[in-house]
Amino acid sequence: MTKTNTTGTTEASDTMIKFDGVTKIYSDQTVAIEDISFEVERGTTTVFVGPSGCGKTTTMTLVNRMQDPTEGTVYYDGVDIQELDKVDLRRDIGYVIQEIGLFDHMTVGENIATVPELKGWDQSRIDDRVDELLELMDLEPGTYRDQYPNALSGGQQQRVGVARALAADPDVLLMDEPFGALDPLTREELQDEFLEIQERIDTTILFVTHDINEALKMGDKIAIFDVGELVQYGSPREILHNPATDFVENFIGDDKTLKELQITPVRDIMSESVPTAEQPTASSTTDTGIDSTAALADGTGDQYVTPTDTVDIALSRMIETDTQSLPVVRDDDVIGTITESSIRAHQSNGGV
Amino acid sequence: MGLIDALIAAYAYLVANFDEFLGLLTEHLALVLVSVTLAIVVAVPMGVLATRNERAKSIVMSFGNVSQTIPTLAIIALVFPILGLGFLPALVGLFAYALLPILTNTVAGLENVDESTVEAARGMGMTENQILRQIQLPLAVPIIFAGIRTSAVLNVGTAYLAFFIGGGGLGVWVISGISLFNTPQLLAGAIPGALLAIGLDSLFGFIEGRLSGEGMAEQSPAAG
Numbered sequence: 415m416t417k418t419n420t421t422g423t424t425e426a427s428d429t430m431i432k433f434d435g436v437t438k439i440y441s442d443q444t445v446a447i448e449d450i451s452f453e454v455e456r457g458t459t460t461v462f463v464g465p466s467g468c469g470k471t472t473t474m475t476l477v478n479r480m481q482d483p484t485e486g487t488v489y490y491d492g493v494d495i496q497e498l499d500k501v502d503l504r505r506d507i508g509y510v511i512q513e514i515g516l517f518d519h520m521t522v523g524e525n526i527a528t529v530p531e532l533k534g535w536d537q538s539r540i541d542d543r544v545d546e547l548l549e550l551m552d553l554e555p556g557t558y559r560d561q562y563p564n565a566l567s568g569g570q571q572q573r574v575g576v577a578r579a580l581a582a583d584p585d586v587l588l589m590d591e592p593f594g595a596l597d598p599l600t601r602e603e604l605q606d607e608f609l610e611i612q613e614r615i616d617t618t619i620l621f622v623t624h625d626i627n628e629a630l631k632m633g634d635k636i637a638i639f640d641v642g643e644l645v646q647y648g649s650p651r652e653i654l655h656n657p658a659t660d661f662v663e664n665f666i667g668d669d670k671t672l673k674e675l676q677i678t679p680v681r682d683i684m685s686e687s688v689p690t691a692e693q694p695t696a697s698s699t700t701d702t703g704i705d706s707t708a709a710l711a712d713g714t715g716d717q718y719v720t721p722t723d724t725v726d727i728a729l730s731r732m733i734e735t736d737t738q739s740l741p742v743v744r745d746d747d748v749i750g751t752i753t754e755s756s757i758r759a760h761q762s763n764g765g766v
Numbered sequence: 767m768g769l770i771d772a773l774i775a776a777y778a779y780l781v782a783n784f785d786e787f788l789g790l791l792t793e794h795l796a797l798v799l800v801s802v803t804l805a806i807v808v809a810v811p812m813g814v815l816a817t818r819n820e821r822a823k824s825i826v827m828s829f830g831n832v833s834q835t836i837p838t839l840a841i842i843a844l845v846f847p848i849l850g851l852g853f854l855p856a857l858v859g860l861f862a863y864a865l866l867p868i869l870t871n872t873v874a875g876l877e878n879v880d881e882s883t884v885e886a887a888r889g890m891g892m893t894e895n896q897i898l899r900q901i902q903l904p905l906a907v908p909i910i911f912a913g914i915r916t917s918a919v920l921n922v923g924t925a926y927l928a929f930f931i932g933g934g935g936l937g938v939w940v941i942s943g944i945s946l947f948n949t950p951q952l953l954a955g956a957i958p959g960a961l962l963a964i965g966l967d968s969l970f971g972f973i974e975g976r977l978s979g980e981g982m983a984e985q986s987p988a989a990g
Contacts, residue, residue: 478889504891515886519904529890578890
């Protein structure tokens with residue numbers, strides 16, 4: 415199950431999934447997607463985004479053969495997917511759907527154990543894995559393992575859904591609008607948690623959404639679909655800077671600079687020089703220096719940002735407190751500064 | 767006072783003929799339990815087949831409907847020329863009558879399983895067989911069981927008709943009681959049957975509650 419791309423092995427390519435001229439026409443003659451080609455790099459997250467009926471879900475379901483292409487070829491780790499056994503393939507691919515689809519007659523633990531059971535893992539390994547995943551998803555194993563899905567909230571159910579999909583260490587994880595049915599607050603919470611999880615696993619993730627903000631937030635790469643067509647494929651930054659068509663431009667919306675700030679972490683822009691505290695030039699600045707450290711010490715006020723905060727938060731706090739710069743703080747230490755002018759400079763440089 | 771006297775007389779009749787009563791009750795129960803068991807064995811696989819294939823479904827459902835629509839007495843009359851008199855033809859009639867509730871509930875139970883649940887199972891690499899055995903059937907069990915309960919309770923009543931083709935059962939006392947104006951005998955046959963129906967219904971109801979209570983909260987499937 416672990417990646418076999420250690421140097422020198424057969425075709426140690428970085429491509430996990432490849433679509434080559436793929437067309438899917440349903441039996442009622444609806445053309446879902448037409449002549450789509452792209453490659454997904456191993457270990458990255460690619461988000462398919464577009465309006466309803468654009469073919470993004472169809473594209474995803476071609477990967478685990480819930481659908482088969484009418485024309486063209488889908489390659490999975492270099493192999494034509496039609497040559498792989500459907501059932502084995504699906505057991506190697508995690509699958510999360512919007513409706514969650516938990517098995518109501520099984521406990522949370524049994525739900526998560528589904529694929530390991532199918533793969534015939536031994537019981538102690540399954541038990542350990544279930545607890546490990548519950549902890550990963552922030553569900554206390556002792557409390558939740560033996561509960562039935564109906565006792566859980568929507569957010570908790572989808573946490574179980576994600577845990578179930580990750581249970582057998584899949585090479586690829588498919589997520590079809592996984593957070594689409596959740597309320598905005600829970601959705602954001604799960605997005606953030608999932609971003610953290612994403613860092614810890616080296617799974618190749620395909621993620622479908624109709625929400626451009628979610629796409630920008632979750633994706634290393636974004637594929638924008640318009641009625642059966644892949645109109646642009648690139649990193650969030652590329653898409654924000656060079657929308658390929660008017661459709662993409664419209665889809666992103668008028669606030670693309672703000673959207674870009676939302677996906678830029680403070681650490682990309684901050685300068686390492688520590689302000690006031692280090693170089694107290696005038697007596698007045700010394701005062702403000704002391705003030706800000708004092709504010710930090712008792713955790714009051716929002717007059718600082720952390721390196722992982724996004725730049726829009728920094729800008730918002732600057733406007734809020736009517737200042738031009740903010741200290742950047744990590745673990746109670748001031749490690750740099752971010753200024754409004756550095757943000758502007760970064761943006762006019764094309765965001766690089 | 768007439769009613770109480772009649773009940774006392776019926777009780778006296780029952781006590782006086784207790785051995786015969788036990789024999790009839792056993793026959794009655796055997797008719798019900800064997801016919802329902804056979805109906806389960808036939809109707810559940812038929813229901814599964816029906817959900818797999820639209821054409822099979824229309825055939826199976828019309829078959830079930832027909833067997834329910836024909837009065838049991840007519841089925842018994844139809845079976846009589848082929849199988850003659852006795853326990854077996856009565857059993858066949860009751861079996862035909864028990865099919866439909868189990869069949870319709872099997873189909874309803876399987877179709878009631880959320881499409882997304884099945885999609886999730888398929889997407890995780892379960893074979894169609896595993897989906898049926900591990901997901902669809904267990905989720906449909908409470909509804910299938912409700913059909914079994916209906917059939918069993920219906921058949922306690924219907925089994926009285928077995929008397930007409932010599933099938934035995936409590937109908938022997940009830941119908942000869944009617945023709946001989948022997949009220950104690952009639953009641954001694956009818957009341958235990960009514961109690962049996964109520965008893966079976968509560969027993970099955972209890973099991974049904976246990977089955978659906980097992981984790982699956984009292985929510986409609988749509989709430990999930």
